[in-house]
Amino acid sequence: MSYIKIFATGGTFDKEFNEIDGKLYFKETKLYELLKLGRSQLNVKIETLMMVDSLKMEKVDRDYIVNKCRQEKTNRIIITHGTDTMVETAKLIAENISDKTIILTGAMIPINFGSSDGLFNLGSALSFIQVLQPGVYITMNGRYFQWDDVHKNKKLGIFEKIKK
Amino acid sequence: MSYIKIFATGGTFDKEFNEIDGKLYFKETKLYELLKLGRSQLNVKIETLMMVDSLKMEKVDRDYIVNKCRQEKTNRIIITHGTDTMVETAKLIAENISDKTIILTGAMIPINFGSSDGLFNLGSALSFIQVLQPGVYITMNGRYFQWDDVHKNKKLGIFEKIKK
């Protein structure tokens, strides 16, 4: 079976606390640590595309992500992404790519902070990627959503289906 | 969609350190904490069947587990279980039940200790349970295995396929 590609783009998932200025910032992705923690035996390749807050992600950034997904040789891709504009990026990918299984996931609490959901979400995304049909999905809160049937409930901090 | 049932049976997953006598022991399952940590929005019901080291699990314990799986109204069941005899229990369940999706999972390091794989494995099991066909499976190391195509490599501490 071919490899699984993970593209890191930043988001809360990879935020850290800068002890010199007391602000949140990005250093490098925590994905390697998480795969080790999960004792993953999957054939996974990680590549950091950018380390940005998804609220600051621009059209050119999304185009870059889409292009990287298109060029990647495997047909199973996970993207770690800030939750605020995750749906927007998923939409752009879906409009351009249809022959791969692509899952976007992230975290509500940074990996480095004690109570993060990141390890859970990564376990979830890595599992769904092995079994879902080609398409673009979001996996959060233990669930998977079709890219066009999901929105982030910003009040509750959870992802929900749009259609009932 | 119907609920997902999780039966806790103990194993490394739920072991804790007893600070009075310095030994490992069981108190109560950490599953509730993990679901909260993962911000799970799934309809999950948890029930503790026993809290035992799977090396000490006897025939009567396994029969009890099989019976509980049979009686449970949902057709999607996860069992947290010690890794040492996980395959043995999976076999007994498979010989008795064929119309439900049943996944056994566990952990190599207790949930309560810093570097546990438990949250990752739970995220994985909860994802696979939503998409796999009826059958009995083990999910560990980010992978899922058919009950009759897996063994624990005790030297490496990982699960592997038997058939090549």
Added chain:
Amino acid sequence: MSYIKIFATGGTFDKEFNEIDGKLYFKETKLYELLKLGRSQLNVKIETLMMVDSLKMEKVDRDYIVNKCRQEKTNRIIITHGTDTMVETAKLIAENISDKTIILTGAMIPINFGSSDGLFNLGSALSFIQVLQPGVYITMNGRYFQWDDVHKNKKLGIFEKIKK
């Protein structure tokens, strides 16, 4: 022996990650958790005076802290405080109170984040408070400093003596 009073004023020590807006904020002090974690058997009373970033602390806030220290019946007081203006507050206290042992401490990384120095610093402050003579001190990095012989090296994120 009389009790030890701890006044919480906020600072990095008590910052948390708000998963709804992705910003750092204050909820409530983590001091109770830390004392439990340290299995402290000391007679300690905790009181939250404010929950602020010490860069935003104003004259009126410091006057309030000084007054609370003066009124407190015990002669052993610890203040958890943001590190950026810790020395400034120490100075004001020293100019007003001389008959009590008062120690300011804090953290470079919030308690709630995995790699915090908060528990170490609290263990340190609670120990020094039991043995140091009346005066105003800062304890950070395992050391104690007289209030007029310390500054924060903002480049390195550590406290150092001024006099050589």
Added chain:
Amino acid sequence: MSYIKIFATGGTFDKEFNEIDGKLYFKETKLYELLKLGRSQLNVKIETLMMVDSLKMEKVDRDYIVNKCRQEKTNRIIITHGTDTMVETAKLIAENISDKTIILTGAMIPINFGSSDGLFNLGSALSFIQVLQPGVYITMNGRYFQWDDVHKNKKLGIFEKIKK
């Protein structure tokens, strides 16, 4: 000011979980990690003398510890030690050495497990060592005890004074 020596001897403090056989064991001391976590700026030298459960410590082990304390050039020594026989070792040291400040400390929960008191106790021991007069002490639960005025309450898992 001269350096502080820390002798590691094992105990709960440095116990780890062996994921291959599911038992507790010793690998190497966590003291370096803890000093880094605490952002310690103290001049500390660490040396591992043994890695044993203090219930299995024999006369020859204690003689070795006493001898190492005697030979060490500094007069400020901390010993990390299992809590069960900490008092016994302290007694032997006190009967042989009187011109140094020697503190024994440990942990009720291993450093590597989420809820350890080890970092708190280390912060405490490193603080007391800087200010206490020559003598042999135990620091646990935020307190310091003279070696001949302390016992471990095994029911409660805390250290208490003997004399009232």
